[in-house]
Amino acid sequence: xxxxxxxxxxxxxxxxxxxxxxxxxxxxxxxxxxxxxxxxxxxxxxxxxxxxxxxxxxxxxxxxxxxxxxxxxxxxxxxxxxxxxxxxxxxxxxxxxxxxxxxxxxxxxxxxxxxxxxxxxxxxxxxxxxxxxxxxxxxxxxxxxxxxxxxxxxxxxxxxxxxxxxxxxxxxxxxxxxxxxxxxxxxxxxxxxxxxxxxxxxxxxxxxxxxxxxxxxxxxxxxxxxxxxxxxxxxxxxxxxxxxxxxxxxxxxxxxxxxxxxxxxxxxxxxxxxxxxxxxxxxxxxxxxxxxxxxxxxxxxxxxxxxxxxxxxxxxxxxxxxxxxxxxxxxxxxxxxxxxxxxxxxxxxxxxxxxxxxxxxxxxxxxxxxxxxxxxxxxxxxxxxxxxxxxxxxxxxxxxxx
Amino acid sequence: xxxxxxxxxxxxxxxxxxxxxxxxxxxxxxxxxxxxxxxxxxxxxxxxxxxxxxxxxxxxxxxxxxxxxxxxxxxxxxxxxxxxxxxxxxxxxxxxxxxxxxxxxxxxxxxxxxxxxxxxxxxxxxxxxxxxxxxxxxxxxxxxxxxxxxxxxxxxxxxxxxxxxxxxxxxxxxxxxxxxxxxxxxxxxxxxxxxxxxxxxxxxxxxxxxxxxxxxxxxxxxxxxxxxxxxxxxxxxxxxxxxxxxxxxxxxxxxxxxxxxxxxxxxxxxxxxxxxxxxxxxxxxxxxxxxxxxxxxxxxxxxxxxxxxxxxxxxxxxxxxxxxxxxxxxxxxxxxxxxxxxxxxxxxxxxxxxxxxxxxxxxxxxxxxxxxxxxxxxxxxxxxxxxxxxxxxxxxxxxxxx
Numbered sequence: 001x002x003x004x005x006x007x008x009x010x011x012x013x014x015x016x017x018x019x020x021x022x023x024x025x026x027x028x029x030x031x032x033x034x035x036x037x038x039x040x041x042x043x044x045x046x047x048x049x050x051x052x053x054x055x056x057x058x059x060x061x062x063x064x065x066x067x068x069x070x071x072x073x074x075x076x077x078x079x080x081x082x083x084x085x086x087x088x089x090x091x092x093x094x095x096x097x098x099x100x101x102x103x104x105x106x107x108x109x110x111x112x113x114x115x116x117x118x119x120x121x122x123x124x125x126x127x128x129x130x131x132x133x134x135x136x137x138x139x140x141x142x143x144x145x146x147x148x149x150x151x152x153x154x155x156x157x158x159x160x161x162x163x164x165x166x167x168x169x170x171x172x173x174x175x176x177x178x179x180x181x182x183x184x185x186x187x188x189x190x191x192x193x194x195x196x197x198x199x200x201x202x203x204x205x206x207x208x209x210x211x212x213x214x215x216x217x218x219x220x221x222x223x224x225x226x227x228x229x230x231x232x233x234x235x236x237x238x239x240x241x242x243x244x245x246x247x248x249x250x251x252x253x254x255x256x257x258x259x260x261x262x263x264x265x266x267x268x269x270x271x272x273x274x275x276x277x278x279x280x281x282x283x284x285x286x287x288x289x290x291x292x293x294x295x296x297x298x299x300x301x302x303x304x305x306x307x308x309x310x311x312x313x314x315x316x317x318x319x320x321x322x323x324x325x326x327x328x329x330x331x332x333x334x335x336x337x338x339x340x341x342x343x344x345x346x347x348x349x350x351x352x353x354x355x356x357x358x359x360x361x362x363x364x365x366x367x368x369x370x371x372x373x374x375x376x377x378x379x380x381x382x383x384x385x386x387x388x389x390x391x392x393x394x395x396x397x398x399x400x401x402x
Numbered sequence: 403x404x405x406x407x408x409x410x411x412x413x414x415x416x417x418x419x420x421x422x423x424x425x426x427x428x429x430x431x432x433x434x435x436x437x438x439x440x441x442x443x444x445x446x447x448x449x450x451x452x453x454x455x456x457x458x459x460x461x462x463x464x465x466x467x468x469x470x471x472x473x474x475x476x477x478x479x480x481x482x483x484x485x486x487x488x489x490x491x492x493x494x495x496x497x498x499x500x501x502x503x504x505x506x507x508x509x510x511x512x513x514x515x516x517x518x519x520x521x522x523x524x525x526x527x528x529x530x531x532x533x534x535x536x537x538x539x540x541x542x543x544x545x546x547x548x549x550x551x552x553x554x555x556x557x558x559x560x561x562x563x564x565x566x567x568x569x570x571x572x573x574x575x576x577x578x579x580x581x582x583x584x585x586x587x588x589x590x591x592x593x594x595x596x597x598x599x600x601x602x603x604x605x606x607x608x609x610x611x612x613x614x615x616x617x618x619x620x621x622x623x624x625x626x627x628x629x630x631x632x633x634x635x636x637x638x639x640x641x642x643x644x645x646x647x648x649x650x651x652x653x654x655x656x657x658x659x660x661x662x663x664x665x666x667x668x669x670x671x672x673x674x675x676x677x678x679x680x681x682x683x684x685x686x687x688x689x690x691x692x693x694x695x696x697x698x699x700x701x702x703x704x705x706x707x708x709x710x711x712x713x714x715x716x717x718x719x720x721x722x723x724x725x726x727x728x729x730x731x732x733x734x735x736x737x738x739x740x741x742x743x744x745x746x747x748x749x750x751x752x753x754x755x756x757x758x759x760x761x762x763x764x765x766x767x768x769x770x771x772x773x774x775x776x777x778x779x780x781x782x783x784x785x786x787x788x789x790x791x792x793x794x795x796x797x798x799x800x801x802x803x804x
Contacts, residue, residue: 401473
């Protein structure tokens with residue numbers, strides 16, 4: 001029941017370090033009845049030892065039976081009620097590539113796509129054009145001007161770009177133009193409320209002009225726009241938790257999420273080795289480190305049980321280098337489960353480990369895995385409770401009431 | 403999820419007895435990795451047997467990661483949402499010494515302190531003057547009159563006293579005068595809102611007059627005022643639970659908390675023996691007994707692991723005398739954890755035991771302790787759920803809905 005106002009009141013500063021290590025999609029399922037999950041199948045001697053010396057349990061990202069997207073899954077880990085605080089995809093894409101949004105901005109996620117001569121979509125991702133091509137096309141789109149608003153277009157990756165309209169009185173109550181399958185034309189942007197009509201008109205004009213610019217290109221001869229969103233104005237970690245916080249992540253979306261809660265983004269990271277090195281290099285400058293590792297989720301989405309287990313083993317092998325830094329609190333968890341047999345984000349509770357030398361109770365567990373977590377001292381708990389616990393175990397909270 | 407309106411609707415009367423035995427600060431931590439907690443270290447054959455015959459689990463006083471003060475910790479045990487119902491220290495001190503507050507009262511906790519000739523505080527507790535001296539000084543302060551309000555001053559203990567201003571339209575939206583450290587002057591009382599200005603003026607006048615009275619005393623030559631609060635108007639046990647309730651406690655604060663929810667205070671108790679005797683003597687007259695034992699918390703705050711365990715053993719030794727009375731429901735719990743290694747209230751869940759012959763399920767546990775509680779039938783649950791459970795197991799609730 002993390003309550004950000006309560007946290008703001010109770011948190012204090014201390015000379016302690018917290019690492020929140022998120023193995024994306026960590027939770028899994030057995031591939032045969034009675035068998036191990038990916039995490040249980042993986043050889044994880046370091047995580048197993050931490051489980052025995054610390055405490056384990058299962059976190060529930062949103063609610064029982066609800067499979068989280070990456071945004072809500074991470075917001076919950078950061079202590080923000082993910083049902084209360086919603087973040088549109090457009091905002092995620094934008095902040096993830098380093099754009100700083102203002103309260104005047106409306107952001108959309110753009111896709112380059114392929115249409116035929118009658119404007120029917122034949123490929124929603126324009127043959128997954130390379131990022132270089134995306135950058136070139138975005139340069140062609142930048143000269144498009146709209147009345148009274150600033151237009152910002154930035155390449156993201158492959159066929160994806162971000163579009164931002166900046167101006168007074170804009171609304172994100174807009175429909176998406178991607179019909180979600182081929183064989184249909186892009187949809188017009190519609191206003192979900194009267195105040196949004198002006199923004200919808202601007203968006204439709206921009207799409208029409210973009211089509212003009214792109215019409216002789218191939219395969220990227222059209223665009224779709226999705227995930228309209230305004231910057232959500234979330235409380236910042238420095239304010240509610242009194243933490244100097246840094247995000248160590250490779251993928252734009254996770255950096256974007258971290259930036260929305262005020263974390264400093266460590267830029268230019270490409271793999272786990274660089275992430276661990278960045279943790280060490282920034283150790284003295286921050287109190288809290290959000291450390292994100294993506295590929296367990298990727299392999300889970302691929303349906304590749306053993307490859308997912310291998311990704312978890314890579315993280316396990318990096319644990320000693322994290323422990324050398326002597327964190328006061330190390331949490332290892334996921335933003336959701338991605339069982340290989342399900343090939344998608346699932347609703348299953350997420351194995352979670354809290355290691356805080358000297359302040360944890362004993363749990364009689366043999367290692368870190370979904371079944372052992374059922375016996376762990378943390379029990380099953382809402383993911384939003386993790387940050388209050390992290391702060392308490394890091395000696396950064398005063399008691400509530402006299 | 404105790405909801406007092408729901409309780410009011412569902413509770414009924416019955417010829418059954420409930421004992422809520424609160425071992426203050428019961429929960430603990432191992433003093434070495436893998437070792438026992440204080441409760442696990444203590445030899446508690448009677449509690450262990452109750453754990454095996456009843457059900458155990460872990461209660462969460464406020465929320466995961468939140469360390470409770472005594473007020474919120476007890477309110478939760480009494481079934482009142484401690485984040486919703488806040489009680490100021492001034493009210494706690496006042497009701498704890500038997501003062502009955504009215505809705506016209508504003509109460510503060512007063513400290514006698516020592517100031518030098520330039521009014522700078524040199525000792526915030528006036529050398530911890532004995533209670534006799536406190537009583538004498540309070541007598542000197544009583545003649546101070548203020549326009550249109552009644553002024554009540556009562557000694558509490560050592561250097562502490564209670565100040566109550568009684569009159570129409572008074573507010574508790576006032577700042578404290580204790581600067582919280584020596585080397586600073588007492589602060590003026592400031593109003594947090596315009597309506598409170600009149601009360602602030604009265605409080606400042608009283609402090610100035612008190613200084614005049616005390617200026618030739620030593621070491622108690624000044625006062626500070628803290629914890630301004632109005633009587634919170636909590637629902638009463640007789641109303642929401644239909645219980646005739648009695649509080650058996652030695653310390654003023656716990657009696658004060660009990661009186662705020664309408665319990666009758668058994669007065670004049672000094673130790674555990676007297677408390678058990680009082681339980682027996684009042685057995686026929688009440689349905690519910692809040693039985694408070696303080697010293698496990700005290701020894702935890704001292705950081706004395708073995709002394710805390712010894713206090714728990716004293717309570718264990720008293721259990722047979724409680725069972726002789728044949729309570730229908732006996733709950734043994736704490737208002738929070740006070741691990742000796744932490745030397746303060748902590749956020750760790752609290753071992754809890756519910757014994758209700760004939761109505762409990764089996765849990766395969768060997769005894770009463772934090773690690774065994776992880777396996778217990780009660781699971782981990784909000785402390786506010788204890789009262790609904792107590793009433794249900796005491797056959798004092800009808801079902802909800804048709």
